[in-house]
Amino acid sequence: MAEPFTTLTSLPMPLIRDNIDTDQIIPSREMKSTGKTGLADGLFAGWRYTAIGGRDPDESFVLNDPDFANSRIILGGENFGCGSSREHAVWALAEYGFRAVIAPSFAPIFAGNCVRNGILPAVLDAEHVAAIAESGKVATISLPDQTIAIDGANSWPFPLEAEAKAMLLEGLDAIDLSLKMANEISTWQEADRAARPWIYPGATA
Amino acid sequence: MHERTGAAALNSLAEAGRTVADPARVFAVTDHIVDTRPGRTDQTLMPGGQAFVTETRAAAKAAGITLFDVNDPDQGIVHVISPELGIVLPGCTLIAPDSHTCTQGAFGALAWGIGSSEAEHAMATGTLRLNKPKSMLVKFSGKRPEGVTPKDMIMTLIARHGAAGGKGHAVEFAGEAVTALDMEGRMTLCNMATEFSAMSGFIAPDDKTFAYLEGRRYAPKNVLWEQAVAHWKTLASDRDADFDQHMEIDASKIEPMVSWGTSPEHSIGISDQIPGNAGQRPLEYMDLDKGQRLRGTPIDAAFIGSCTNSRLSDLRRASALLRGKTIAPGLKAICVPGSSRVKREAEAEGIDRLFREAGFEWRESGCSMCFYAGGESFDAGSRVISTTNRNFESRQGPNVKTHIASPETVVASALAGAIADPRELT
Ligand code: SF4
Numbered sequence: 001m002a003e004p005f006t007t008l009t010s011l012p013m014p015l016i017r018d019n020i021d022t023d024q025i026i027p028s029r030e031m032k033s034t035g036k037t038g039l040a041d042g043l044f045a046g047w048r049y050t051a052i053g054g055r056d057p058d059e060s061f062v063l064n065d066p067d068f069a070n071s072r073i074i075l076g077g078e079n080f081g082c083g084s085s086r087e088h089a090v091w092a093l094a095e096y097g098f099r100a101v102i103a104p105s106f107a108p109i110f111a112g113n114c115v116r117n118g119i120l121p122a123v124l125d126a127e128h129v130a131a132i133a134e135s136g137k138v139a140t141i142s143l144p145d146q147t148i149a150i151d152g153a154n155s156w157p158f159p160l161e162a163e164a165k166a167m168l169l170e171g172l173d174a175i176d177l178s179l180k181m182a183n184e185i186s187t188w189q190e191a192d193r194a195a196r197p198w199i200y201p202g203a204t205a
Numbered sequence: 206m207h208e209r210t211g212a213a214a215l216n217s218l219a220e221a222g223r224t225v226a227d228p229a230r231v232f233a234v235t236d237h238i239v240d241t242r243p244g245r246t247d248q249t250l251m252p253g254g255q256a257f258v259t260e261t262r263a264a265a266k267a268a269g270i271t272l273f274d275v276n277d278p279d280q281g282i283v284h285v286i287s288p289e290l291g292i293v294l295p296g297c298t299l300i301a302p303d304s305h306t307c308t309q310g311a312f313g314a315l316a317w318g319i320g321s322s323e324a325e326h327a328m329a330t331g332t333l334r335l336n337k338p339k340s341m342l343v344k345f346s347g348k349r350p351e352g353v354t355p356k357d358m359i360m361t362l363i364a365r366h367g368a369a370g371g372k373g374h375a376v377e378f379a380g381e382a383v384t385a386l387d388m389e390g391r392m393t394l395c396n397m398a399t400e401f402s403a404m405s406g407f408i409a410p411d412d413k414t415f416a417y418l419e420g421r422r423y424a425p426k427n428v429l430w431e432q433a434v435a436h437w438k439t440l441a442s443d444r445d446a447d448f449d450q451h452m453e454i455d456a457s458k459i460e461p462m463v464s465w466g467t468s469p470e471h472s473i474g475i476s477d478q479i480p481g482n483a484g485q486r487p488l489e490y491m492d493l494d495k496g497q498r499l500r501g502t503p504i505d506a507a508f509i510g511s512c513t514n515s516r517l518s519d520l521r522r523a524s525a526l527l528r529g530k531t532i533a534p535g536l537k538a539i540c541v542p543g544s545s546r547v548k549r550e551a552e553a554e555g556i557d558r559l560f561r562e563a564g565f566e567w568r569e570s571g572c573s574m575c576f577y578a579g580g581e582s583f584d585a586g587s588r589v590i591s592t593t594n595r596n597f598e599s600r601q602g603p604n605v606k607t608h609i610a611s612p613e614t615v616v617a618s619a620l621a622g623a624i625a626d627p628r629e630l631t
Contacts (some may be wrong), residue, residue, distance in 0.1 A: 017486075019368065019468055023597050028576055032253045034212040034260045036321075052585070052603040079369050082402065083597060084576075085304040086210070087320040107402065108373060109304065113320040161336065174322070175223065178330040185332055198425035198433040199297050201229045 002118025004171040008099050009140040012073035013062055014133035020076060021083030022110065026092040029053060039092035073141070075133050076103035078126070081110025090117045100141055102129055102148060102158075115164040116174060122158040124148060143169055206324060207283050208261040209237035210302040214324040215264035226331045228269040232292060233261060235275050236282045241541050241573040241581075247275060251580030268328075281544020281570045284308040284512040288392065289546055291421025295410035295437040300327055305512050305594065306405075307398040311391035312418070313410030313440050315375070318399060338404040339449040341374040342442075345382035347457035352628035354522075355390040356514060356592070356611040358382065359397040360462035360472045362454060368470040371403030374450065377442060378408050382456030388417040389516040396513045397594050400469040409441035461627055463499045464596045464609045466491055471596070475500055475614065475626045490598055491606050492588075499608070499624045505587035506537040507619035508601070509565070511575040514592035514612050515543030520551050523612040524559035526620075526630055532564040533622025537583070539566045541573040565619075576600045590618045 029052075030042025041055075048063050050056045057064040074093075080103040081089060090113040093101070100120040111121040122141065124132075128148075132139055137150045143165065149155040160168075167174065178185070197203040206214060211233045218225070225231055238257045240249045247258045258275060265272035273279045279286055284305050287293045295313035300306060304318035319333065327333050345358055363370065376398055378391075386394065391408050398406025415434050418424045425433045460474040466487030473479065478496050479488070488494065493502070509515065509523055520542060532538050540560045542548035548570050551557055557567045574581055575593045582602030583589050589607050592615050593600075596607040610618070613627035620630070 021597050023576070023600055027599065029251075029580075031209075034216065034257055036213065036217065046599055052599070079402070082368070083304070083595065085302060085318040085320055087302075087322060090320075105369065105372075108404065109318060109320055113322065116320065116322040163334070174334055175221075175326050175329050178326065178332055178334060181332075182330075185330060189331065196296070196433075196436065198429040198436075199294060201292075201423050203425070203429060 002168075002171045005099065005118060005120055005143050005168040007140060007142045007144075008072060008120075009138060010070070010072040011068060011137075012075045012102065012132055012139050013068040013071040014075045015062055016075055016077045016129060016133060018077040019079045019082055022081060022086050022089040023083050025081065025089035026086070031086070031088050036088075036091045037095060039088055040095040043092040043096045072098055073100045073102060073139060074098055075129050076101050078103070078105050080106050080121075081114075082107040085109045085113075087113045087117070090114050090119060094119055102132070102139075104129060115167055118168065118171060120160075120168055122148060122160070124156055124158050128156050206231075206233050206302050207237050208233070208235045208239065208257045210321050210324065212257060212260035212264045214302060214321045214328070215268050216260065217321070218325045218328060219264070219267065221325075223325075223329045225268045225270060225328045230331075231268070231270040231328055232273070232287070233265045233270055234273040234280060234283050234286060235261065236280070236570075237572045239275055239571050241568040241571040243569060245275065245569050249580055254580055278545055278549075281542075281546065282512045282515065282572055284392070284396070285516060285543035285547065288312065288388070288417070289421065289544060291418050291424030294418065294424065294433070295414060296440050300324070300333065304399045305396055307403065308392050308396040308512055310395040310398065310405045310407035311388060312414055313407055313437065315405060315407065317405040338375040339373050341371060341376045341403070341450040341452065342448040343376055343378050344380035344451070344453045345378065345456045346380045346453060347382060347455045349382045349385070349456045349459065352613060353456075353459050353461060354611040354613060355386055355393040357459050357462045358454070358456060359394050359401075360464070360469065360609070361459050362452070363397065363401050363469045364462065364472040365454070366401070366452060368400060368468050369402045371398065371401035374403050376401065376403040376406045377448070378406055379442075380453075380456070383408060384411070387518065388413055389518040392516065393513055393519075397469065400594055410437045411441075461611060461614050463590075463614060463624060464607070465493055465499055467596055467598050469594065469596060469609065472609070473499065475624075500626060502624045503588070504536070504590050504608070504618055504623060506539075506583050506589040507532070507615050508539050508541075508574055508589055508591040508593065509612055509615055510539070510541030510543065510568075510573055511591075511593040512543065512572075513594045515541060515547065515570075517547050517550050519592070519612045520547065520556050521554070523616045524556045526613060526616045526627070527559050527563035527565075530563055530620055532619040536564070536619060536622055538564055538619050539568060539574065541568040542570045544570045574601055577602055590615050590624060
């Protein structure tokens, strides 16, 4: 279960490139165990370290910039999180300490994975994402109001589906939500078994 | 599911004290991390890779689900074996924690890739929570020219409408050039729906679909088969069905496609030039220039495999072009059958010999160097022509420059030692 998300104030880390894919967020060579942890070290490894597989920081990469050491928000480009559906990308972001990504668009599987792991994928048009980055100021995200503000002055709304919002706000687990409907699910399945028996492995006439 | 994400999902489910609601409807296979070198064991070149294999085995056993293990005769890439075994059926909902699950939409199923948490959700509840996607019809009209393959069709769509062109949509592929495809070609087409950012791609089931599935292990039998086929015939979209979006491509104008950059949308016809508005970053990474033609660009390696292009028909076509020839000297060339069944059938036809004699390595089935999770990769910085679906930075090895293309184009290029047009092969 993720920690509930209400408001978040942090200096956002700009990483405004389009099509940042999950291979770049967590390269496959960095996914060394079958678990959800031990991934933070491999976050953006290809850009963050000077050599593939190495651990010498590349000072020019923003994640190594001390100004953003405590950043919990990423500013991204179009189609953030595209590529493989690996949830490790989101686990790595979460473990590193990021709680929100603000970008003009997200790959849908990635955005869904974010919500399930307590990370807010906030959609904001490219112009405003750039404005936040250029301001160099701290941003405040209010999930209840669905707004992103810098310096209390500019405030922009962002869209979010009601269910995603509820899950983030309460730190809810989707499985628990669905299991509440166990009766409806089994009623539907019984009816479906009768109507389309062939779909179910092992069915006989 | 596969061993890369399977053990994690099953273990996490067990840790939360939950069980798999209906183990008979869950299947696992080792394809991603498993070694593809001949004589393989649980060991892989990936550091710690063996744990993925052994933990998936243990977790699958504990959960009571069917596992197609390392040396099982039915082992193979998850999206290749599911159709082979008749696990995917028209009208079914099929999910896997892998983005190329959309491949199986070729059977008129709703098949799409999910994340690990969703896989846990599906196993625990038998359901998923999702929003209804928008619908899109992509029509390939006309006849596909000789030397042009389904891979070129889907790459043309993505090049024309962008890697985000299908976002939020379930895409139906239709039209003369789609109906004309055999099931394996349809799978290649649907495979890259995810590179188009579509939730899934699918094709109306027809007699070819039914013929492919009949008699497969998990396909319905006898009376149930008859009932199923009768139902499946009703699944095609109505002629006047309403779609949120329409796209149309004249298949007769398509030519062999090759990618030049680091996104599948960075693709051009083999006789075209890299566009003037190409981005600096992908050009630098690929060490190419605007206006340049890809044809003639020297390559270091060639790869035939992956869930896009590793089925028997792909290997047949590729090997036929290799007959009596040898690849360019010094070139590393690898062919990895998509499943152990494909491998056996190919060997029975002597296809492996054609590959080997031409200078290709012939492997055990799996994802292999589609990406280097198996721990094996192409040499750092090398230029590879590949039948895979993704040309992202460093996907096939550190700084490897991947050009994706059809098996025919890969073969033509391997023979020439440089990117080449398969239509010019004699
Ligand atoms: S062959 Fe490549 S794209 Fe296909 S499932 Fe395996 S790793 Fe993924």
